[in-house]
Amino acid sequence: MKPLFQMIRKTYQLAENDGSRQVMNNVASLSGLQAITFLLPIVVVPYLFQVIGPEKFGLVAFAQAFVQYFMILTDYAFNITATREISLCQDNKALISEIFSAVMTARLVLTALGLLAFCALVMFVPRFSDDRILYTLTFGTVIGNALFPMWLFQGMEKMEYITKLKMLGEFSAAFGIILFIRGPQDYLTVPLIYASVLLGTGMLALVIAFRKLGLVFKFPGFGRVRQELEAGRELFLSIVAINAYTSTRVFAVGLMTSNTLTGFYSIAERISNVAQTFPLSSFSQAIYPRLSNIYRRNSAMAFRLMQEIQHITIYISLICLPLIFIAAPLILRVVCGGDYPQATMTLRLLILSVFFISANAFRVQFLLVCGRTQTYSRIHITMALIGLPLLILLIHSFSYLGAAMATVIIEAGTFTLTWIKVLELRKNFTAVAS
DSSP: OHHHHHHHHHHHHHHHHTTOHHHHHHHHHHHHHHHHHHHHHHHHHHHHHHHHHHHHHHHHHHHHHHHHHHHHHHHTTHHHHHHHHHHTTTTOHHHHHHHHHHHHHHHHHHHHHHHHHHHHHHHHOHHHHTTHHHHHHHHHHHHHHHHOOHHHHHHTTOHHHHHHHHHHHHHHHHHHHHHHOOSGGGTTHHHHHHHHHHHHHHHHHHHHHHHTSOOOOOOOOHHHHHHHHHHHHHHHHHHHHHHHTTTHHHHHHHHHSOHHHHHHHHHHHHHHHHHHHTTHHHHHHHHHHHHHHHHHHOHHHHHHHHHHHHHHHHHHHHHHHHHHHHHHHHHHHHHHSSOOHHHHHHHHHHHHHHHHHHTTHHHHHHHHHTTOHHHHHHHHHHHHHHHHHHHHHHHHHHTHHHHHHHHHHHHHHHHHHHHHHHHHHHHHHHHHHO
């Protein structure tokens, strides 16, 4: 434990020396949100799984995985490119308003295009048209997500707004599910609740942007919108590649197995996602804009800070993840209300993949900070080309357990490729420091 505390102290000192105490406040703010999102599923997910049953739970999870592709389209790469742009002009309200207007317009245009494609699929593809009401209600989350300018709050380092709005949304969704979901017949109410919550928090976020942050929306020209799209085009291809082997897992299991098996796999993945995002997501979201600022002034210091934070993450993972691995049967017994050995093995494999993700998170982020977007893209496109066929093959051979097996292999490969590239970069930053 002593090395862990030494690493934390060193990282704090680096941030202090750069005048970056704000980043610590942002980490604390987002960690509070992550703690809530960690605790609420302990109540909500088991309740939902047991009340509507594994079959309907799997159907809802499949619908959520389906609309995730449209969410990827509307998010584009703005959470990276717009965050970075805004972080570099935090004191220029006029320029922030210009970026905000262009990005929001682009997101709404992409949402409209996605809606057209969605309607065509739901109307003419039997796999979706049979449950068109479910998919239509679930698509509401795409619109709500498009309205929420998380990239704006991240870039301006106003993480407290993200925390308050997301907490409000999490509590509202949990309250709605417990209050209105009473049996399998209520499964359509689940996407209705989530869509309503996201639409509500998205609109509140825009009110804060205009009233609290003083931004002004002006319709940008076509050229300005195209500029934002061009800035994120390469990264968007990387994001599509990443989601080819992440978001596709539940979708592929749903297509190749049954709704019930999809429900069991989805439960295991949701539990592993909690372990993956808490508290890693808080550090990642809070540190990215600050690290971009530091890199612009002192690349060697930014590289050193990244290394320190990555080491902290590895230490925390080595402490926490083995506990979840051991407790997997108990966790699933509580969540599912019974013993499911194959789901237990699936969760354990996904927890192993979480270690590779955690041990790689800030190295991968640093490739974006230092402008190595082509390297970032090549790594993930390579793993997508390998991972997607592997995912399909292993699901075909081992059912939903195969999806977890593929995930471990893919994340281990991504970790290895990123580690090699960052090791090459280390020589450059060592030379700059000397």
